[in-house]
Amino acid sequence: MSGMSPPVRTSEELRAHNRARLLRAVHDTGAALTRAQLTDRLGMARGTASVLVAELSDAGLITESPAEPPSRGRPSHVPGPHAEGPVALTIHLREDGWQLATGTIGGELSVLEEETHQGEPSRVFPEIADRIAAHRERLGHRLVGAAVSVAGPVVNGNLLHVTHLRWEELDVSGWLGTAGIPVRIANDATLAALAEARRGKLRGLSTALHIHVDFGVGGCLMDEGRPLTGARGIAGEYGHMRLTGSTRPCDCGAEGCWGGEVGAVPMLRRYGVAADYRQGRAALARLLRNAADGEPEAVAVLDATADSLGRGIGGLVNAHDPAAVTLSGIGVDLLHRARDTVTAGYRAALMRYHLDDPPPVLPADLGVRGPLVGAMELVFDEFITPERLTAWHQHHAAGDPTGDPRQ
Amino acid sequence: MSGMSPPVRTSEELRAHNRARLLRAVHDTGAALTRAQLTDRLGMARGTASVLVAELSDAGLITESPAEPPSRGRPSHVPGPHAEGPVALTIHLREDGWQLATGTIGGELSVLEEETHQGEPSRVFPEIADRIAAHRERLGHRLVGAAVSVAGPVVNGNLLHVTHLRWEELDVSGWLGTAGIPVRIANDATLAALAEARRGKLRGLSTALHIHVDFGVGGCLMDEGRPLTGARGIAGEYGHMRLTGSTRPCDCGAEGCWGGEVGAVPMLRRYGVAADYRQGRAALARLLRNAADGEPEAVAVLDATADSLGRGIGGLVNAHDPAAVTLSGIGVDLLHRARDTVTAGYRAALMRYHLDDPPPVLPADLGVRGPLVGAMELVFDEFITPERLTAWHQHHAAGDPTGDPRQ
DNA sequence: CGTTTATGCTCGTGGCGAAAACATAAAGGA
DNA sequence: TCCTTTATGTTTTCGCCACGAGCATAAACG
Structure with a gap:
């Protein structure tokens, strides 16, 4: 249940791959499973899970919080989103306004801003890019990606058409370039489908x-x-x-x-x-x-x-x-x-x-929140990969758990 | 370019996984690439490829034959199908007859039999099962799977409908059970598509x-x-x-x-x-x-x-x-x-x-051979997996390079 | 307060691929 | 003819990985 990854080849890639599998499982299950349940579901040895959880935790990707003990035995912990962990920025653009929300590992979504617009693309998209840039300032390295949902076809991830707004072949990459990070733009129905397949009836x-x-x-x-x-x-x-x-x-x-x-x-x-x-x-x-x-x-x-x-x-x-x-x-x-x-x-x-x-x-199940949730999944699909996680780890291994990712 | 596999977890699975990747590359490229080209394409170290090729060769899955030297440098070898290697059995069932063919690693197909039939399913399918059983006798463990192409929808891999033959909801699993091995049955258009995507214009x-x-x-x-x-x-x-x-x-x-x-x-x-x-x-x-x-x-x-x-x-x-x-x-x-x-x-x-x-x-590109080629790909997609290859290896590691796979 | 149950941690072990050094096999050039 | 160049295959060393057994920990139960 996720995007594609290049094939595993080496032992090192194996570790990165298993880290991604674990974080993916945490995210996909809504940060509800205990460490023991995750270990079991992924078919890992306890020692392996121990190391991986420690790594993810040290890197600020997850935090473990105690689970309520359901029965006897040593109580387990539930890995969930880290207070300084990765954030996905999502925007749902409609014919008369837009919403901006952030999402964290586990799929929790918070709508932060709502604005209206007058249907003028040369104003709307720079404004959105500005807002993304502002959140990028605020979140720093925590912002791992942004995605915009629109109600029309997006050709090659860039050329946008929204018939009922008379938006024809808008080349949005220029307008969104000022956001400072790559911004994906995708069709709202596609994103709603993605959301439903990950966290809904599908x-x-x-x-x-x-x-x-x-x-x-x-x-x-x-x-x-x-x-x-x-x-x-x-x-x-x-x-x-x-x-x-x-x-x-x-x-x-x-x-x-x-x-x-x-x-x-x-x-x-x-x-x-x-x-x-x-x-x-x-x-x-x-x-x-x-x-x-x-x-x-x-x-x-x-x-x-x-x-x-x-x-x-x-x-x-x-x-x-x-x-x-x-x-x-x-x-x-x-x-x-x-x-x-x-x-x-x-x-x-x-x-x-x-x-x-x-x-x-x-x-x-997800109704009007579908496009926002789907946009979040899109961002995390790109982030929860061996490569991206390894890069995140490297920025945090240098004893710099809060600062910017500088080489 | 292949079917899905369970995720890689351990070092041992890593080896099995890379063995499958190598054999898959040999098969997909039509046994035309030299060992050096394969090593390069798969991003392996030369030593790794050396071990893997030796293993596949020892197990009778491939044979190396000398390649014509295209330039200077030490001549390379081309891994191709082994004379005692795996065979896929495929059948294309049409409204008035059927063809039977075998395919080997690399995708070479040989049509061995052609028969007519009278459109009576209770005769056609047992006859096909008999022919498969006969080839199973002949080929022994080399026969790694069989697939039948039919011109109609196949519900859940079993219930078959061919409108223009008035075949309605035929439950073919019983008839094909006597073949002695699992026989896949699939729609001819699906198989033609598969063939075209692997070895044709797609x-x-x-x-x-x-x-x-x-x-x-x-x-x-x-x-x-x-x-x-x-x-x-x-x-x-x-x-x-x-x-x-x-x-x-x-x-x-x-x-x-x-x-x-x-x-x-x-x-x-x-x-x-x-x-x-x-x-x-x-x-x-x-x-x-x-x-x-x-x-x-x-x-x-x-x-x-x-x-x-x-x-x-x-x-x-x-x-x-x-x-x-x-x-x-x-x-x-x-x-x-x-x-x-x-x-x-x-x-x-x-x-x-x-x-x-x-x-x-x-x-x-593949025309009338599409369904047979696609059926072969279906069989090899199930065989070229870490699990199946490991099983094949185990039967051949016991110093029994030609005999039956007995534990 | 010891037992039971469930979970987490430590460490020894076997296995893997990378990389480098070495070996091999041809073609080219003097 | 012989040395150099080029390309490839083989062997060895090395670092990394996950497993799994044994031990430690933390609750509930009686």
């Missing part, structure tokens, strides 16, 4: 699918806890497949796209409301409220969308054969208010091989 | 897509050389997605399936020919020939199918973002005879983010 599943419905539709296929992002990083654009038989032209250049049938934009269109992105969220809330109150037009929109959602998911299940499907965003509303319609559409689109025991379609 | 690509068009359509998404087969092993049924806006009901229970628009069955339907699977292949050959001769009806069928093929591929590229797409089966004919139509449909379905530099759509 955890432990070999193949799983997450779908995020907002203004449009996006998602990500997860394989053994890893997101499949494609050759350029823009996989998962399920909203631009013709999954429901529609022929309507789409902004993307194709026609019949699923995202033209499912999401806030098509729902408001069906409802007869012209709303730009600023009014969109409020208008959609009204639509959902009216549907809950039984207004026939609103209910009809909900049902039509729920049917399209179900059918699209069915097609994707035929293609990917996931063990489960989770939904976030409006998908959750559709599931709660029109579950039967979603299910009917879903089953109608499934191959018969799936009908006996169809993969469950579930609301995601 | 080699070395992070994310890639292979699509096989025969009576219907299937495929497989490849990630870092590994096939993504889903939770039950039936991923890649792209033929059962509604990718082209059709509404025609499909045998699978859904409607509008891509496989109802692309493949031999819909082509013959459009051509007005009623043909069961026995006549189907011949009828399709006539259709293709007539199209080549310029017969308007045949050309129209080809064009309509090529357009659907291109549009479907476009949708799948939007979803998966592969670095390249390869085609096998009728897909190659469509590409050769109606490339412009395929391309036009493809581009019409692509999101604009892909239009600048669309992933190439190419005929597969």
